[in-house]
Amino acid sequence: xxxxxxxxxxxxxxxxxxxxxxxxxxxxxxxxxxxxxxxxxxxxxxxxxxxxxxxxxxxxxxxxxxxxxxxxxxxxxxxxxxxxxxxxxxxxxxxxxxxxxxxxxxxxxxxxxxxxxxxxxxxxxxxxxxxxxxxxxxxxxxxxxxxxxxxxxxxxxxxxxxxxxxxxxxxxxxxxxxxxxxxxxxxxxxxxxxxxxxxxxxxxxxxxxxxxxxxxxxxxxxxxxxxxxxxxxxxxxxxxxxxxxxxxxxxxxxxxxxxxxxxxxxxxxxxxxxxxxxxxxxxxxxxxxxxxxxxxxxxxxxxxxxxxxxxxxxxxxxxxxxxxxxxxxxxxxxxxxxxxxxxxxxxxxxxxxxxxxxxxxxxxxxxxxxxxxxxxxxxxxxxxxxxxxxxxxxxxxxxxxxxxxxxxxxxxxxxxxxxxxxxxxxxxxxxxxxxxxxxxxxxxxxxxxxxxxxxxxxxxxxxxxxxxxxxxxxxxxxxxxxxxxxxxxxxxxxxxxxxxxxxxxxxxxxxxxxxxxxxxxxxxxxxxxxxxxxxxxxxxxxxxxxxxxxxxxxxxxxxxxxxxxxxxxxxxxxxxxxxxxxxxxxxxxxxxxxxxxxxxxxxxxxxxxxxxxxxxxxxxxxxxxxxxxxxxxxxxxxxxxxxxxxxxxxxxxxxxxxxxxxxxxxxxxxxxxxxxxxxxxxxxxxxxxxxxxxxxxxxxxxxxxxxxxxxxxxxxxxxxxxxxxxxxxxxxxxxxxxxxxxxxxxxxxxxxxxxxxxxxxxxxxxxxxxxxxxxxxxxxxxxxxxxxxxxxxxxxxxxxxxxxxxxxxxxxxxxx
RNA sequence: GCGGAUGUGGUGAAAUGGCAGACACGCUAGACUUAGGAUCUAGUGCCGUAAGGUGUGGAGGUUCAAGUCCUCUCAUCCGCACCA
Numbered sequence: 001x002x003x004x005x006x007x008x009x010x011x012x013x014x015x016x017x018x019x020x021x022x023x024x025x026x027x028x029x030x031x032x033x034x035x036x037x038x039x040x041x042x043x044x045x046x047x048x049x050x051x052x053x054x055x056x057x058x059x060x061x062x063x064x065x066x067x068x069x070x071x072x073x074x075x076x077x078x079x080x081x082x083x084x085x086x087x088x089x090x091x092x093x094x095x096x097x098x099x100x101x102x103x104x105x106x107x108x109x110x111x112x113x114x115x116x117x118x119x120x121x122x123x124x125x126x127x128x129x130x131x132x133x134x135x136x137x138x139x140x141x142x143x144x145x146x147x148x149x150x151x152x153x154x155x156x157x158x159x160x161x162x163x164x165x166x167x168x169x170x171x172x173x174x175x176x177x178x179x180x181x182x183x184x185x186x187x188x189x190x191x192x193x194x195x196x197x198x199x200x201x202x203x204x205x206x207x208x209x210x211x212x213x214x215x216x217x218x219x220x221x222x223x224x225x226x227x228x229x230x231x232x233x234x235x236x237x238x239x240x241x242x243x244x245x246x247x248x249x250x251x252x253x254x255x256x257x258x259x260x261x262x263x264x265x266x267x268x269x270x271x272x273x274x275x276x277x278x279x280x281x282x283x284x285x286x287x288x289x290x291x292x293x294x295x296x297x298x299x300x301x302x303x304x305x306x307x308x309x310x311x312x313x314x315x316x317x318x319x320x321x322x323x324x325x326x327x328x329x330x331x332x333x334x335x336x337x338x339x340x341x342x343x344x345x346x347x348x349x350x351x352x353x354x355x356x357x358x359x360x361x362x363x364x365x366x367x368x369x370x371x372x373x374x375x376x377x378x379x380x381x382x383x384x385x386x387x388x389x390x391x392x393x394x395x396x397x398x399x400x401x402x403x404x405x406x407x408x409x410x411x412x413x414x415x416x417x418x419x420x421x422x423x424x425x426x427x428x429x430x431x432x433x434x435x436x437x438x439x440x441x442x443x444x445x446x447x448x449x450x451x452x453x454x455x456x457x458x459x460x461x462x463x464x465x466x467x468x469x470x471x472x473x474x475x476x477x478x479x480x481x482x483x484x485x486x487x488x489x490x491x492x493x494x495x496x497x498x499x500x501x502x503x504x505x506x507x508x509x510x511x512x513x514x515x516x517x518x519x520x521x522x523x524x525x526x527x528x529x530x531x532x533x534x535x536x537x538x539x540x541x542x543x544x545x546x547x548x549x550x551x552x553x554x555x556x557x558x559x560x561x562x563x564x565x566x567x568x569x570x571x572x573x574x575x576x577x578x579x580x581x582x583x584x585x586x587x588x589x590x591x592x593x594x595x596x597x598x599x600x601x602x603x604x605x606x607x608x609x610x611x612x613x614x615x616x617x618x619x620x621x622x623x624x625x626x627x628x629x630x631x632x633x634x635x636x637x638x639x640x641x642x643x644x645x646x647x648x649x650x651x652x653x654x655x656x657x658x659x660x661x662x663x664x665x666x667x668x669x670x671x672x673x674x675x676x677x678x679x680x681x682x683x684x685x686x687x688x689x690x691x692x693x694x695x696x697x698x699x700x701x702x703x704x705x706x707x708x709x710x711x712x713x714x715x716x717x718x719x720x721x722x723x724x725x726x727x728x729x730x731x732x733x734x735x736x737x738x739x740x741x742x743x744x745x746x747x748x749x750x751x752x753x754x755x756x757x758x759x760x761x762x763x764x765x766x767x768x769x770x771x772x773x774x775x776x777x778x779x780x781x782x783x784x785x786x787x788x789x790x791x792x793x794x795x796x797x798x799x800x801x802x803x804x805x806x807x808x809x810x811x812x813x814x815x816x
Numbered sequence: 817g818c819g820g821a822u823g824u825g826g827u828g829a830a831a832u833g834g835c836a837g838a839c840a841c842g843c844u845a846g847a848c849u850u851a852g853g854a855u856c857u858a859g860u861g862c863c864g865u866a867a868g869g870u871g872u873g874g875a876g877g878u879u880c881a882a883g884u885c886c887u888c889u890c891a892u893c894c895g896c897a898c899c900a
Contacts, residue, residue, distance in 0.1 A: 214820055221819065221896055254900060304898065332898040342900045351898050421899050613840075614828055622828060627841050689830065692839035760835035765881045767835040803880050808834050813880050
């Protein structure tokens with residue numbers, strides 16, 4: 001009975017492959033579970049984060065198969081994206097070759113880890129078949145008005161040579177390469193995700209309980225809904241003249257209409273159209289123009305460092321007081337939020353205050369704290385009581401906000417307005433290795449979409465990748481085509497799509513039966529059966545990007561009539577990072593552990609056991625070589641001690657009352673482990689405690705030698721552990737139980753029944769001693785025994801209170 | 817600044833308000849031994865020979881009883897951040 005992970009694991013992996021053990025059934029009358037882990041980018045090799053991710057989903061998938069569910073547990077590759085192109089630049093490999101050979105290698109790794117993925121549903125998002133349906137959806141979305149093209153100031157990563165969506169800019173830098181992002185004025189395609197802003201926000205409540213609170217909060221903040229007042233500042237006569245009457249004013253948005261009487265200037269973004277007009281028409285002094293240009297050109301990080309601005313020598317009229325208000329250009333005003341212009345109330349806004357101080361602008365306080373006087377050395381930004389606000393004096397901020405909005409609406413000079421921080425999702429990328437956006441530019445017809453029958457618009461393979469410019473644009477022939485409408489010579493769109501588009505619907509594609517893959521993206525019947533995903537498992541780093549986009553696509557597909565539910569993922573489990581020496585594993589830090597090396601040395605079961613045992617799934621996992629050894633030793637013991645089992649086709653029946661104390665204890669521990677396992681799989685997901693329970697049971701089994709109890713113990717323990725360490729458990733199960741124990745197990749309550757129980761005795765809440773009493777002993781008897789046992793501490797004291805907690809402890813409260 | 821999380825032995829971590837430290841790693845001692853990074857046995861929060869004391873970041877509070885509930889506070893981590 002020597003344990004050899006290599007031999008045993010290979011043998012079972014082949015058995016599973018031969019028997020198609022993990023292919024879902026197409027019998028839609030069965031109860032189902034859809035277990036999904038976030039699919040990987042095919043970077044070349046799996047890392048420990050992947051192993052953790054897929055070990056978790058595999059444990060769920062295997063557990064539910066045991067429970068008789070029809071389980072969909074698919075995997076694929078998010079295979080478009082820049083690393084393929086970067087590798088091409090570096091090694092001269094073709095992105096396609098590089099990608100697909102990586103995929104082949106990683107599939108081998110999946111197999112050697114024993115993951116129970118459906119082999120027949122494996123896909124790569126760079127497959128032409130996937131692109132075909134995706135482009136079809138893009139056309140649908142365009143027709144629905146959910147995709148549009150416009151010119152705008154975009155986040156541009158000078159290192160990746162491409163634009164980035166808002167969500168992809170982290171702290172002013174590129175999410176992928178950390179390069180500081182600059183703003184660039186160019187055309188690009190957008191998904192109208194803002195159309196769903198309200199629903200994306202309100203449906204978060206449907207996910208409560210199923211999703212981590214943290215993720216819900218992050219999404220809520222990202223969507224950033226705020227209520228306020230929008231009104232228009234009108235220019236005075238002189239300013240109108242200076243602007244050749246081109247603009248009569250500009251809109252501003254505020255969430256603090258209660259501070260309206262404190263306005264002392266207006267600030268507009270350097271990118272504002274009024275500013276652009278003044279520059280183009282030479283209406284500004286050179287020095288002013290230069291200052292504005294330098295604000296515009298600053299990187300977003302630079303721009304956040306210090307507030308700066310310049311007066312435009314324009315004035316607007318305060319909508320209520322009719323006083324003249326100067327207009328400034330300010331670098332802290334964002335063009336892409338609200339209307340790109342604000343009313344500035346330095347007394348009650350920190351940013352406005354800082355700016356006013358720097359440029360010596362007036363500060364008018366109009367709100368004071370409820371119970372104290374104003375402090376004019378800093379901005380008072382909380383709510384308070386209004387003063388110097390004409391008829392609104394004495395109101396509190398909250399009431400005043402409503403009243404002032406009402407007042408504006410009555411005068412028809414402003415409206416209540418809801419603003420979102422969420423912006424439309426810019427999806428075009430100026431790169432080769434992505435799905436082409438299926439549009440054509442025609443001189444006569446303008447922007448025309450491709451016909452669905454021409455899909456997919458596939459990438460050309462003869463491509464030169466240098467890292468400069470867009471390879472599709474530079475390709476000699478690819479972009480030349482005929483206009484789908486008028487058949488004249490036209491040009492293809494050479495931008496490709498953000499790879500987050502592929503991951504926004506892959507979970508739907510997995511529902512499709514592979515035999516229909518050629519004909520349809522998915523069928524309604526299949527979707528209705530499999531969706532939504534019961535357990536979705538992946539990294540917290542996707543809390544905003546991927547999960548928000550996938551939710552958006554789900555709502556779009558619903559409105560396109562393809563599906564009929566609102567949210568794709570019922571339950572989300574966000575796993576913690578895998579660390580080594582206290583830091584995230586990374587090549588640059590040289591602290592990586594290669595999964596292949598672990599499998600080679602100890603086997604897949606050891607890797608899986610360690611990963612689930614070392615920490616609860618949501619917590620960070622510190623890699624520890626000697627703890628891995630420990631996991632290995634446990635498996636070895638588990639395997640070798642199975643020689644104590646007698647072969648059986650059913651769980652042995654045992655007369656509990658006739659057993660010795662050790663034997664009864666062993667049974668109790670086994671069934672305790674089972675109860676715990678059921679809790680863990682169904683709600684707690686703390687596999688570490690489940691495994692600890694199994695270890696306790698093993699220790700208890702080992703303290704006795706009754707063969708029937710060993711058999712019963714393994715019947716249950718091998719079943720509990722199969723989702724975690726499937727190879728060794730399958731081996732034991734097939735050798736002794738003909739695989740019949742790998743099903744749901746019944747808890748035998750009788751093993752928990754005890755005649756004599758141990759109670760703790762504490763004095764004044766401090767644990768002192770223990771007593772053994774009959775399980776049905778009365779409280780009086782229990783107290784009596786407790787007093788005898790604790791006599792030593794009671795001498796010369798008065799007992800003032802006696803508490804008996806049934807089956808737990810006795811607490812005696814004493815005083816001198 | 818705003819939002820969220822976490823804080824327990826040498827380490828990873830357990831504990832429906834009911835005997836803190838389960839389980840494991842490590843360490844110590846011992847056994848066996850073909851001397852091995854194997855296996856087995858015992859021990860292991862801290863102080864103390866012991867009795868006992870003490871102990872879950874810190875300070876208060878509620879309770880017969882608090883790691884757990886409440887208030888304040890400190891530290892670390894994560895997310896967002898000039899969002900008007």
